[in-house]
Amino acid sequence: MAMFFEEISTDIESYCQKLETLFKKNEPVNERVALCAGMLRKIAAAPKEFDKSARLNIKWIGDELRLIILDKKVDDVALHDLCQYLSRIARESNLRSPYKAKSPELELFEFFDYGKEFNNLSDKENSDFIWASMPKYIATDYLEYISEKESSFSSAKADWEAELLGYKKTIDSYVSVLKEQRGKFNFVHLSKAFHEMHSEKKGELRYAFFSMVLLGVVVIIPLAYQFLVGGLVATDDGSGFSYVETGKILSLLGLEVALLYFFRIALKNYYSVKAQLLQLELRLSLCGFIESYADFAKSRKTKDVDSLSKFESIIFSGITPDESNVPSTFDGVDQLLKIAKEIRAK
Incomplete structure (x- = not known):
């Protein structure tokens, strides 16, 4: 129809x-x-x-x-x-x-006007129907239509809610995976940072090694020069070597002490860089299983919060040089004063 x-x-x-x-x-x-x-x-x-x-x-x-x-x-x-x-x-x-x-x-x-006089009953009944009954039937039809739409909407709403719930579960699973990947990505960045620092420190170690070797050679050169070229002479009575001039001796000693001081600093710097490289290598090794550590830490920290604090302190502590034995600025001056006192006493 x-x-x-x-x-x-x-x-x-x-x-x-x-x-x-x-x-x-x-x-x-x-x-x-x-x-x-x-x-x-x-x-x-x-x-x-x-x-x-x-x-x-x-x-x-x-x-x-x-x-x-x-x-x-x-x-x-x-x-x-x-x-x-x-x-x-x-x-x-x-x-x-x-x-x-x-x-x-x-x-x-x-x-078919309402209340009009009709020649037959059929026309009167039709007039009553279209003016009195028709609005009621149309209103009922609208109400039924609305009820059907409401039922259809409710059914569609239930379907949408079920579908949205499925989407939510899927999105939650994606969020979980993204969080996990983010954690892995952060660990990768941490490991990458340690690798970059390790490469820089290796270059710094080579520079420190060559500086130390160069200063070591420079320390030996003045002494070798004095012995080989003529800074030291032998006496005729066979009593050994003697210095020609006292001022020359003091200058040589002062230069050697200064060179030794700088050589000592270079040596300590070399050991400091090596210590930092060892710390970085330790962290790189720990990064190999840091993801498993994170999962393990979650389960362990529910019972004992401080059980893995030392492990964390190793990973997240700063890279510091070992400065306990690095000479201070006045060490060289002290050595010069000590030598001067010994010469004056003689």
Whole structure:
């Protein structure tokens, strides 16, 4: 019934042409024919709209209306029934529309006006039906439609909630995986940082080693020069070596002490860099199983919070050089003063 008028729109046009041949002067049937022809032509002009707006009456009287139109019935009984059927169609369509009734609906409503005196009981019952009962049926139809929509909405809502719950579970699993990957990524960054620091310290260690070797060679050069070139001479009585000049001796000793001091600093710096490399290598080794450590720490810390604090202090402590034996700035001066006192005493 959803395409009732659309399916018979061509037949309606043909039937209207036949109705228009029935117009005769001064006959009561002519008024019904005019009303029916006008309403049918409006229906034929917009069949889809009337299929939607008059669905209740199509359901109730659609078969009878189709039979009259397809068989092209034009007898008085058929025209009498057709006029009533079309008045119902017009009334329902008008009630579902926000606009006031216009021609030809307006003429049909005036013909079946409420409270009007009718020549037969059938027309009076039709008038009572379209004015008194039709609004109730349409309201009921709307309520049923709303109830169906509400039920459909509730069902769709339940389906959406179930679907959203499934999405939420999937998203939660993704969030869990992302958090895990983020932790792994952080561990990778930590390990990468240690690798970069290790590479820098290896370069620094090579530089410290070459500096230490160079200072060691520089410390030996003045002594070798003095012995080999002539800074020291032998006496004729075979008593051993003696220095030529006291000032020259003091200068040599002072230079050697200063060079030894700087050599000592270079040596300590070399050992300090080696100590830092050992710390970095330890951390790189620990990073190999830091992920397992994190999971283990979670389970252990529920019982004993400080059970892995030393392990954490190794990983997250700063890289510090061992400065316990690095000479202070005045160590070289003390050595010079000590040598000077010994020479003066002699």
